[in-house]
Amino acid sequence: MDFRSDTVTKPTQSMRNAMAKAVVGDDVYGDDPTVNELEEWVAKENGFEAALFTTSGTQANLLALMSHCERGDEYLCGQQAHNYKFEAGGAAVLGSIQPQPIENNPDGTLDFNKLTAAIKPDDSHFARTKLLSLENTINGKVLPMQYLAEAREFVDFHGLQLHLDGARVYNAAAALDVEVKEIGKYFDSMTICLSKGLAAPIGSLLLGNKAFIAKARRIRKMLGGGMRQAGILAAAGKLALTEQVPQLKIDHSNAKKLALGLAAIDGFHVNPEFIHTNIVFAKLDSTVDIKSLAQKLSQDGITISPGNPVRFVTHNDISERDIDTVLEKIKAYR
Known part of the structure; x- marks a missing residue:
């Protein structure tokens, strides 16, 4: 038994069967029916216009940051945020995007007064603050729904976008006893990891509007994330989001x-x-x-x-x- 992480889960037998029988095509050409079906289904299921299948949560978060922000922009996040602390500095190294971390409160939330103070003025000396990135769950803690509503009001007031690192958002929804789309409705973009508690062997999803996902798809190719017959993996991902949720x-x-x-x-x-x-x-x-x-x-x-x-x-x-x-x-x- 392995208690290190839920990333050590093995695919279920039904996943293995589905992978073996998956109908596949070249996903870079947009020809993989199993990938296409997963992306369309998960977007509709969770209240977004479109979705993109990626190799990992780290890649999905990086695509989100690089799609929301340009070189010289900045995103706000928590000191404990995975996409700040545990993703090898990808936003800064590959996106030329400056992270501005804020100390997390004990419950995982970020103080809005501290976030306001961190937003840079419109001045050529500073990076341009464009995005607030939250994580749910964070260190296993669930962000309250009221806090998410307040975060939406905050970004709207300050003219920012709002991203959710939702690697374990299905855990958050299960704990709150709500559908994931009730969490996702507050965000401009959201990631979902399939290979943690949901037990798929590989893969994450990035959700957003059509223009955002089109931009992310192009960047995914640039980063070497274009997969070919990826339906073999997407078949397991669909079961992760259905059979494994209970x-x-x-x-x-x-x-x-x-x-x-x-x-x-x-x-x-x-x-x-x-x-x-x-x-x-x-x-x-x-x-x-x-x-x-x-x-x-x-x-x-x-x-x-x-x-x-x-x-x-x-x-x-x-x-x-x-x-x-x-x-x-x-x-x-x-």
């Missing part, structure tokens, strides 16, 4: 159980009330040798990422019984 609430329930169990172990500190979805962070006392613990667990076939805090992620390949097992082993090795 699994997310099970993952959330397992994460809550894991959080409660860890909180009862000496040296582990978890507030279960902060566990909104499938990600659990546990702060450790100095008495916990996390590297030694990780090594011992690995001998039992249990993989974690040693750190403080230590992150556990539940997913399709982690069962409720697995939660019991890992808690028993941690107690034994403490």
Whole structure:
């Protein structure tokens, strides 16, 4: 069992079957019917005009930033934002776009007063502020719907665009018990990752209006992201967004159980009330040798990422019984 991330999920047997039987064509020519069907379906399902199938969430976010912003522009985001902190500086390196990170509040939101202060004046000394990028979920926390509405009002007032890094937006929707389009309606663009808790082997989607997606498609080609018979992957992606969605609430329930169990172990500190979805962070006392613990667990076939805090992620390949097992082993090795 692997608790490092929900990116370690294996494709389901139905995905493997669908991939083997997928009708394919050359997607760069626009000839892959399975890709086309996925893009059209996901856009309509989530309230956008168009969508683009990409290799990864990192690529989808980069395409979004480069489509919203030109060289010398700036986007606002959180200090903990994935597209700022964990995507190799792609916006700056490849898009010549300046990130302006703002400290995230404990609940993952960004303070609108701080965002306002970060918007640059119309002056040749400064980058041009064009975009606010939010992430939902962020570190497993769900942004409240009221906050999203306020973010829309904020960008409209300041003449900005609004992007959502929605790598785990289906987790957010499951936790809020709403349809994804109820989250997406506040945004000009949105990404969806298929290869995390939704268990597809590869792929993400970028959603927006037709002109925006046409621009992103051109940039995707420029970045080497034009795929040929990509319907093999898109077939699994469609099942990720249909068959696998109910699994997310099970993952959330397992994460809550894991959080409660860890909180009862000496040296582990978890507030279960902060566990909104499938990600659990546990702060450790100095008495916990996390590297030694990780090594011992690995001998039992249990993989974690040693750190403080230590992150556990539940997913399709982690069962409720697995939660019991890992808690028993941690107690034994403490």
